[in-house]
Amino acid sequence: MRIAFPHMGNAYIPLRALVESLGAEAVVPERPNAETLKRGLLHAPEFACLPFKVTLGDCLNALDRGADTLAMVCGMWACRFGNYGRVQHMILKDLGHEFDSVLIGRENVGEVAEKFRSGLGPGVFRRLPGALAIFRCKAAAVDEMERLARWARPREEKYGSTDALLFRYLDLLDGADSLRQVRELRGSFRDELLSRPLDGEDGVTRIRLVGELYVLLEPSLNCDLLRRLGSVFRVEAHPVLSTYRWLLGPLWLDPRIQLHGYRARRRTRPYLPYVLGGEEHMTISGILDARRQGFDGVIHAYPLTCMPENICRTVIPSITARTRLPHLGLCFDEHTSPAGVETRLEAFLDLVRDRRRIQTGGLGEQGDVMAGDVSAAAAAGGGRYPLCRSGAGG
Ligand code: SF4
Incomplete structure (x- = not known):
């Protein structure tokens, strides 16, 4: 089996380990870029949400690379994501591609196991515990590396040094083939990152990030939001969602994820007494807790036609007005341009910092980011996520 799956952030690292430990070959397409989006747009329904279009382009790229099996999670959410896999695979088969579909959902576990x-032969079940162990270990390592990088970026002395280190270690992690190697890499990344000289805390702003999962986690789709916030705008960004949570939650490999989700649903019951099917409970609970957890503002990122997050949009202003927390809504579709996102971030962060300066009775000047600095730094950065460099449309 030559199995492929669409990109979402760095999820390809644990997923590749899982597939290869089961005895199959993992086909990882190139990172989404402007061409991927163009291919997806050509064949996707116009009204479909942006993640559908990008992941459809990803599937086409994977088929070009020789994948004979396409895997997709489906049927677990009430929003459109529940039908992504089925509809995408129908479109691809209509286009004449031949492949096996593995649609992973609650209702067809037996069918997937049989495939x-x-x-891969009957030995696949014997290999499953080992495959899940390395999958979990790599997912946890990616999660920790990303978390440390988000903390270090706004404090780095040399622009881009955190990402250079992160990308080097992510590549090493992708190639690691034992649990011991993964643990060693995790430890040496931590040591190397924390032993570097830092620029201090002056001007570092803490922002909570909420919104739709794919837009929050896929840098090619969100114009490299997390990296830009950290390295360009000196913002310590805290997304409520992570690849680790998305990968391990449905498999019940970490009970803390279920507990966290349960708490979020209970906390948001007065605002959303029902399940909308996306990450709406995490969005609302993330905003409700933001003030208490010391955040200076909230950024809500979502795709244009996203049903759960658009419902959240109607709730968020009343919460942020009551908690007196600045918030910015960033809507992404195929016409979103990196320059537009940057301009909004600049204006929003000016406001956040001014508020904090007033509240604390004056703060150092380092927090101010001038437009010239932003463009120069942004031009120097990027490189790994081509969609946001070339612009996604306009
Ligand atoms: S959460 Fe929103 S963007 Fe994601 S699949 Fe559902 S409707 Fe689409």
Whole structure:
């Protein structure tokens, strides 16, 4: 079996380990770029949400690379994501591509198991515990590395040094083939990152990031939001969602994820007494807790036609007005341009910092980011996520 799956942030690292430990070959397409989006746009329904279009382009790229099996999670959410896999695979088959579909959902576990057994032989179930162990270990390592990088970026002395280190270690992690190697890499990344000289805390702003999962986690789609916030705007960004949570939650490999989700649903019941199907409870609970957890503002990122997050948009202003927390809504579609996002971030962060300066009775000047600095730094950065460099449309 030559199995492919669409990109979402650095999820390809644990997913590749899982697939290869089961005895199959993992086909990882190139990172989404302007061409990927163009291919997805050509064949996707116009009204479909942006993640659908990008992941459809990803599937086409994977088929070009020789994938014979496309895997997709489906049927677990009430929003459109529940039908992504089925509809995408129908479109691809209509286009004449031949492949096996593995649609992973609650209702067809037996069917999926049978596909793997017939493709990889009966030994696949014997290899499963080891495969899940390395999958979990790599997911946790990616999670920790990303978390440390988000903390270090706004404090780095040399622009881009955190990302250079992060990308080097992510590549090493992708190639690691034992639990011991993964743990060693995790430790040496931590040591190397924390032993570097830092620029101090002056001007570092803490922002909570909420919104739709794919837009929050896929840098090619969100104009490299997390990296830009950290390295360009000196913002310590805290997304409420992570690849780790998305990968391990449905498999029940970490009970803390379920507990966290349960708490979020209970906390948001007065605002959303029902399930909308996306990450709406995490969005609302993330905003409700932001003031208490010391954040200076909130950024809400979502795709244009996203049903759960658009419902959240109607709730958020009343919460942020009551908690007196500045918030910015960033809507992404195929016409979103990096320059537009940057301008909004600049204006929003000016406001956040002014508020904080007033509240604290004056703060150092380092927090101010001038437009010239931003463009120069942004031009120097990027490189790994081509969609946001070339612009996604306009
Ligand atoms: S959460 Fe929103 S963007 Fe994501 S699949 Fe559902 S409707 Fe689409």
